[in-house]
Amino acid sequence: MSRQVIRLPAEVNRILYVRNLPYKITSEEMYDIFGKFGAIRQIRKGTHGDKKGTAFVVYEDIYDAKNAFDNISGFNVAGRYLIVLYYQ
């Protein structure tokens, strides 16, 4: 049976935009939380002003990003519920 290609909706992409993160969350914690869903290509964390508590998590594989998106919304980190969106 040839591998069935699953088409993902247009808005799905490999970069997740995360909000409501604890300000002092470490790289280890970020890689631990998001690394469970697949290989991480890169993470960019907000450092100033209204950027604090937000991050861009880039997965190597778009299907891993979707898996993370489906499983991580509402994930509780240090009493804060994560808000996850696809980067547009």
Add this chain to the structure above:
Amino acid sequence: MTPDRVYQFRLEKEMEERNKYMTDEELTSILPGPKDGYEILKAPENYKPL
């Protein structure tokens, strides 16, 4: 090629395109960087991608 095969082929092409490797430069061109208030985190030493 049956219509279904044609559809599958086009799908594969589209997903391959959407999933192709992005270089650091490409990422930097589309994502905010240090001057926009975002730092690139260093992966922990013991980080082993799944």
